[in-house]
Amino acid sequence: MSHSPSASSRLRLLFLSNGHGEDIIAVRIVQAFQQQSKPPEMFALPLVGEGHAYQNLGIPLIGAVQTMPSGGFIYMDNRQLMRDVRGGLVQLTLSQIQAMRRWVSSQKKSGKQAAILAVGDIVPLLFAYFSGANYAFVGTAKSEYYVQDETGLLPRQSKSARWENFSGSIYHPWERWLMSRRRCRAVFPRDSLTTEILKQWPIPAVDVGNPMMDNLEPSFPLQRFYTADIQQQELARPLVVTLLPGSRPPEAYQNWQLILEAVSALLASFQERDAAGHSSGNVVFLAAIAPSLDTSQFTSSLQVQGWRPHTTAPISLPDANTLIYQQRNAYLLISQQAYNDCIHLGDVAIAMAGTATEQFVGLGKPAIAIPGQGPQYNYAFAEAQSRLLGSSLILVEQPSQAAKVLRSLLQHPDSLQIIAENGLRRMGQPGAARRITEILQSRLG
Structure with a gap:
């Protein structure tokens, strides 16, 4: 040089x-x-x-x-x-x-x-x-x-x-x-x-x-044009939940099991009632998986939970190797090459990661965290991260509680605005x- x-x-x-x-x-x-x-x-x-x-x-x-x-x-x-x-x-x-x-x-x-x-x-x-x-x-x-x-x-x-x-x-x-x-x-x-x-x-x-x-820019333009029917578009749009299991094996595979329990609880709660205009089950889960991890460890547990491979989804990711699964009218996408899009498209995250959780929150969005067994994402780490991120990170003791938290978030748009400002302030421009x-x-x- x-x-x-x-x-x-x-x-x-x-x-x-x-x-x-x-x-x-x-x-x-x-x-x-x-x-x-x-x-x-x-x-x-x-x-x-x-x-x-x-x-x-x-x-x-x-x-x-x-x-x-x-x-x-x-x-x-x-x-x-x-x-x-x-x-x-x-x-x-x-x-x-x-x-x-x-x-x-x-x-x-x-x-x-x-x-x-x-x-x-x-x-x-x-x-x-x-x-x-x-x-x-x-x-x-x-x-x-x-x-x-x-x-x-x-x-x-x-x-x-x-x-x-x-x-x-x-x-x-x-x-x-x-x-x-x-x-x-x-x-x-x-x-x-x-x-x-x-x-x-x-x-x-x-x-x-x-x-x-x-370096977190997504593949799509961020400027959205607001039109008269934006309200309608928002209601028709699926709810997008980003899944962040962390990047270190074998911990990430154990975290994934807890995240899937939370996903099942969310689906059950959507089938019970139509939350904030999202039609029951009209939800897309985007799993952002580190390139170093083995996807077969993630897909095998999906099949057990009743997810079936599918060819198309309501959202496409800039990753030719995206794996798509469907259960009723919910979709779950697994990608190892579209991290930025996964965090930008998500409305909320179910997170058991260090950096990825902070980046998601820094985009002005809420994350629901489940403490795992560690060595990294254990209770002590998650509790400290919830102090670092304030109202943007909501800690639940059990995966099944994620559904209740999500319902509460969707019913209180004012708190989403406070969360957005908090995340931007704590993580910076x-x-x-x-x-x-x-x-x-x-x-x-």
Whole structure:
């Protein structure tokens, strides 16, 4: 990647991220840089996992990468942490710190400007501090919404929960110390509320939105023309429910069983009564399945539940391999290549996913969440996510309760409006990655 020498092309930027979701956010920023006429030279050091997201974009990795037994979920469980320590976590971390420092000093020797972009939580932020180079931080793991909303602190079950923001912020004093160093040139929190709180300290926090909401454009134009018969069209249109079982095997397959119980309860309730003008059973379920998962694990349980393969559906997806099933006058579509369309077309989601649930809510729509067995989407995770997303995420204890929640949503259009505004406020406007690259060019370059 050779560019004519200029201030920006002298900049060499090392991305540090610690997890699959963090890699994806880092990669959005990489892609936004790649669209510029003079991007910096980019390198990556994924601290968890093997960094495939970077490698797919041709970004060289500078150190050892290794997948740990926990898959990066060590924060949720001390046993997972011990498995990772036995699996070589300490040696891996030390070798990664050495690789990063070697990289920084070799850039300096060759007269280049080395800088670090840490994406995730305190781990990459600490790495960036130890690098000796200028750095910036994209904080994906923490949000003030976990502990408070615009009106004040949230009620919490346990006493220990009060420690989460004992110092006046979800970010602890030691994290704020790392963010307020002279070498830390920019901090990008995940929402406006968190940015506002961090600005009470000498931290260069900038509110640019959340890169998670970038690159979600559907295949169809979003501008809908409102005509006199829009009311009629809306009533004739099927209700669309997006199904999000998560992306990690084998957990996603177990989540799917719970989601199908919720689907059965919804169908039963539609047959009982015509809810908000949707004719009984005139409903389409769109299952957005990660490309890495095996669809036969999803389809076999459909047949057991009385769904039959079908050739057409009231909605078409831009995925030639979409699988279509029908039961009475309800349809269920399974797609591995039309994620953006699945989340844009849905009126509501039944969700057991991390990132996908947040993106759905960020489009201004309600999601109904069912806590599973984990390791990721368990009760603790779902409860924390419901604080993060507020009124947009409705937690149910049992899959069968989803039907009652959906009926209530359809009968209260005013609450749907509040949910829409809430989701947009908590997840921010798209375009964050491009705004981050512009600030990084001026502050690190």
